[in-house]
Amino acid sequence: TSFRWGIPFPLDEKHIVYVWFDALFNYVSGAGKNQKYWPASVHLLGKDNGWFHCVYWPAFLKSAGYKLPKTVFVHGFLTFNGQKISKSLGNAISPRSLVEKYGADSIRYYVCRNFVFGEDGNFSEEDLVRRYNTELADKLGNLISRVSNLIEKNGIEKTKNKLLKKLKLKEIEKHLEKYQIDKALNEIFSFIDVCNEYVQNKKPWETKDKKVLYELADSIKAFTILLWPFIPSASEKIAKQFEFKIDLKEIERPLKISKIKKGEILFRKIEFDKKTEEEKINKHPAVKEIMTGVGSVNFADWEKIDLRVAQIKKVEDIPDADKLYKLTVNLGKEIGDRIICAGIKQFYTKEKLKNKKNIVFAN
16 A cells, blocks of 8 residues: 555555565466476575565466465676676676686586685685686596597496496585585586596506506596586587587497597686786776775784684674674684684585685784
8 A cells, every 4th residue: 555556456456566465476486387397396486585585476376276386496796896886886797707708517517616605705706717727627627528538539438337336426416416516516626537547547558558558537527517507508518529528318328339539629718817807806986985085004013913823613603793703713722712703604604614614813
């Protein structure tokens, strides 16, 4: 009754039907003939929509005799270099320009690998480039290039793949069932690390061991199939190069021997000029306004500060504080335990912080 914009309620003209009522029922009306795809397995929404989807929407569905969604998963917001994304600050991120610059696979991978799904995530272009270079280019791309090149030169011989036992499929499945996408990717890349170590230890460029090369090619097939939802374009190129199908059933089936050849470079290294990027940011009027009157810094003062390595023993929430954690840290035998407050809640979970070591100002 507090506004007039909307649909007049047929049974009482004093009331207006709020837009959310009509909008929410679009889910059911778009679920196929006779609601073939309803109820939804996962109802995915941003945290600012939680009230509408978890209070109003179940009430609407129950009143109309529809089943409720099986799972409601609420995701967080993105920040950019630690700041809230807003038009006024001029720090809005264009997915299109990022894709043009780095490719869709890279953006998909970074978002899934770098953010804890369900919590707020901080986007940093510098961090994106770092992950791209160290993980996609160095670890994944380099492994594919080395193995395919060695197979092209020396051939391949089928054998039982003992290396594949180190791929933790059940762990990956558990993480995905809990929507812990970052942890699933971490397990996959742990196995890629294992494959890279295997190459270094076995030295197939010296031994010309065709069975070792088969184990590596078969392992590449397995982790590539698992990576397909995250980096589909690169995964399909690898599948074509090693001649296998992107199919979960193929993971435990032995790779068919084929003429594997060295292909194109999957991920070319990217140089990130931090100074240039910072200059772009600093030129924005909003940033200039913030920086006005900050004054100079006397670096001699920094020499007086006692910087110490502290181990985080306990992490606690602070009531009514969105960004603060209460940390119990150990600063060594001389000082012992101290309690400090840290405004890092939006960047780290409690689990990630516990037992970690970091630098603190000890006065």
